[in-house]
Amino acid sequence: MITITSSDLIPIEQHFKVIAGPGAGKTHWLVNHIKNVVKNSVRLEKTRKIVCITYTNIAVETIMKRLGTSIANRVEVSTIHSFLYRHVVKPYFFLIADEFEVNFKKVNGHESISPRYSIIRKWLESHKRVDDLVAPNTWKQLLREEKFDSLLRWLENLQYRYDSEENLKLVGNPEKAGAIKKVAEILEDDLISYKKLFWSNGKIDHDDVLFFSYVLVTKYPFILKVLRAKFPYFFLDEFQDTNPIQSKIIKLIAEEETIVGIIGDPAQSIYSFQGASLKKFNNFQLENMVEYQILENRRSSNQIIDLLNSVRMDIVQNKYKNIDNDVPILFIGKPIDAFNRIKQLYGEDIIIHTLSRDNLTANAMKSMITLDGMNTNLLTIFKEADTDPKRYKIILNSVESVEFARIGDYKNALEKMKELFSDYSNKEKINNSIILLQELLRNYSNYKDKPFMDFYNILKPYFKSMAGFRKGAAKDFYNRNLYKHIAICINYKDDISHHRTIHKAKGDEFENVLLISESTEFLISPDLENEEEHRIYYVGMSRAISLLFIVVPKLLEKEQKFIKEKYSIRIEDLSDIPQLN
Numbered sequence: 001m002i003t004i005t006s007s008d009l010i011p012i013e014q015h016f017k018v019i020a021g022p023g024a025g026k027t028h029w030l031v032n033h034i035k036n037v038v039k040n041s042v043r044l045e046k047t048r049k050i051v052c053i054t055y056t057n058i059a060v061e062t063i064m065k066r067l068g069t070s071i072a073n074r075v076e077v078s079t080i081h082s083f084l085y086r087h088v089v090k091p092y093f094f095l096i097a098d099e100f101e102v103n104f105k106k107v108n109g110h111e112s113i114s115p116r117y118s119i120i121r122k123w124l125e126s127h128k129r130v131d132d133l134v135a136p137n138t139w140k141q142l143l144r145e146e147k148f149d150s151l152l153r154w155l156e157n158l159q160y161r162y163d164s165e166e167n168l169k170l171v172g173n174p175e176k177a178g179a180i181k182k183v184a185e186i187l188e189d190d191l192i193s194y195k196k197l198f199w200s201n202g203k204i205d206h207d208d209v210l211f212f213s214y215v216l217v218t219k220y221p222f223i224l225k226v227l228r229a230k231f232p233y234f235f236l237d238e239f240q241d242t243n244p245i246q247s248k249i250i251k252l253i254a255e256e257e258t259i260v261g262i263i264g265d266p267a268q269s270i271y272s273f274q275g276a277s278l279k280k281f282n283n284f285q286l287e288n289m290v291e292y293q294i295l296e297n298r299r300s301s302n303q304i305i306d307l308l309n310s311v312r313m314d315i316v317q318n319k320y321k322n323i324d325n326d327v328p329i330l331f332i333g334k335p336i337d338a339f340n341r342i343k344q345l346y347g348e349d350i351i352i353h354t355l356s357r358d359n360l361t362a363n364a365m366k367s368m369i370t371l372d373g374m375n376t377n378l379l380t381i382f383k384e385a386d387t388d389p390k391r392y393k394i395i396l397n398s399v400e401s402v403e404f405a406r407i408g409d410y411k412n413a414l415e416k417m418k419e420l421f422s423d424y425s426n427k428e429k430i431n432n433s434i435i436l437l438q439e440l441l442r443n444y445s446n447y448k449d450k451p452f453m454d455f456y457n458i459l460k461p462y463f464k465s466m467a468g469f470r471k472g473a474a475k476d477f478y479n480r481n482l483y484k485h486i487a488i489c490i491n492y493k494d495d496i497s498h499h500r501t502i503h504k505a506k507g508d509e510f511e512n513v514l515l516i517s518e519s520t521e522f523l524i525s526p527d528l529e530n531e532e533e534h535r536i537y538y539v540g541m542s543r544a545i546s547l548l549f550i551v552v553p554k555l556l557e558k559e560q561k562f563i564k565e566k567y568s569i570r571i572e573d574l575s576d577i578p579q580l581n
């Protein structure tokens with residue numbers, strides 16, 4: 001292992017792996033490396049390009065900006081899904097379309113696809129093992145209530161996995177099977193038929209892109225030759241979270257001609273549910289690959305780096321900036337109280353980013369409301385209650401569009417709205433979407449704290465054909481639930497707000513961070529190597545530049561004592577601060 005700094009250059013014609021902790025300047029280093037390749041490579045010629053793969057669209061934009069306009073046209077910065085779609089799936093889909101029953105002419109990009117009742121019904125009815133589905137789990141019984149609910153959740157979590165013979169298989173996650181656990185194995189036998197119902201309609205999702213790419217490059221190796229000819233350099237940031245299919249494709253590309261470089265931090269591997277793992281990153285090898293490490297932390301104050309170093313065993317980061325600041329504070333109490341307490345301590349103007357473990361807490365922080373006693377499952381209940389798919393889509397997309405816009409994400413807000421005007425010309429689609437979105441934002445205070453039915457009533461004049469209500473579950477749902485409670489259950493696409501999940505904050509950095517946690521396990525017995533939960537909180541803590549705060553709901557006396565002894569950290573019980581409202 002060779003130690004470098006984020007300003008050092010390395011040879012450009014060798015595969016490499018760069019390992020470095022948070023704030024080491026991995027992205028910074030990668031941008032410099034790309035510039036160095038553009039400047040010195042004799043293999044780029046006019047049309048050949050460098051590929052730079054990163055994890056999110058936001059990260060793509062950051063890298064493009066840092067590369068600058070003068071060399072941006074020499075580099076293809078992209079997420080892996082967009083890259084593979086553009087260069088493998090789209091041009092070569094026709095080769096496997098018949099085999100997988102894909103209507104490839106209808107395929108237009110990749111999207112998140114949710115299971116739908118009509119499709120599930122069709123699939124179950126003609127499932128190749130339908131005769132093995134016997135009472136109380138006949139195909140009709142599986143379409144009812146609790147079982148259907150479990151079936152939905154199970155289908156939402158399908159994954160492509162390699163079996164022991166390295167064949168790629170589509171499998172379900174038994175942990176998500178709930179009430180259908182007993183029959184999940186039978187259902188799993190014919191999952192491809194379920195997928196084909198979407199594919200035959202031209203709909204493919206993000207995982208399908210990886211799957212089809214893998215099938216294509218292994219069946220038709222000439223595609224690899226084309227990729228190598230077009231892209232002599234292939235770099236991947238955040239490689240610790242790489243999906244195994246992606247890893248295999250990269251290895252195939254690296255077999256000849258193309259130089260592959262991967263960059264990442266094993267302690268920041270937080271996507272095991274997508275099949276990534278710290279071990280896979282550590283074990284990733286290519287012929288003659290050179291390994292480097294960067295041991296600096298250029299982001300955080302000395303006090304934050306001390307804390308990060310105390311929970312991490314494999315490396316000790318150097319304090320590059322060598323800037324002192326206040327020691328981190330561990331609050332005991334509610335997140336909103338902690339947020340207000342920080343303002344009390346540091347002044348109203350302090351900008352605080354809160355990072356939460358789950359989506360709901362992050363969204364509740366956006367609206368500064370507490371989750372106490374709230375039903376946190378409202379979106380699932382909404383989907384079940386509103387059996388009119390058209391109305392459901394209009395309402396859900398509108399909520400998403402409004403809430404995306406409220407955090408400043410107008411791009412995705414507009415996309416959501418445009419889906420509701422699919423029958424219009426492109427220009428009309430945009431115009432209608434803007435007008436409606438503006439109207440909804442202007443009216444926000446008129447429906448935010450009111451029953452969901454009020455929101456429906458505001459939308460109704462814009463969608464004349466949207467169904468009304470008869471007595472029943474749908475009407476009850478709209479009358480009994482408040483808009484704001486449904487709004488906090490949505491999933492933000494690109495969350496650019498000050499209140500995000502830790503997962504959505506990956507790769508980013510903020511001046512002051514309040515980390516919201518349910519437990520202090522990651523401080524009391526940290527084990528980054530084996531516990532993904534601990535790594536998630538480590539990622540959260542390491543986003544902070546100047547000040548770090550952590551809030552937990554409770555902490556035993558002996559735990560307080562232990563934490564005080566082990567770390568330089570201040571503990572404050574918020575119930576002892578009377579002036580907090």
Ligand SMILES: Nc1ncnc2c1ncn2[C@@H]1O[C@H](COP(=O)(O)OP(=O)(O)OP(=O)(O)O)[C@@H](O)[C@H]1O
Nearest residue numbers: 006007021022023024025026027028298299507508
């Ligand atoms: N060589 C350098 N010169 C100047 N600034 C640097 C250098 N390297 C890194 N930085 C700065 O240090 C900070 C951390 O860098 P960067 O975001 O690239 O780290 P990272 O290793 O990708 O972090 P993480 O893994 O935590 O997301 C950034 O503000 C970046 O601009």
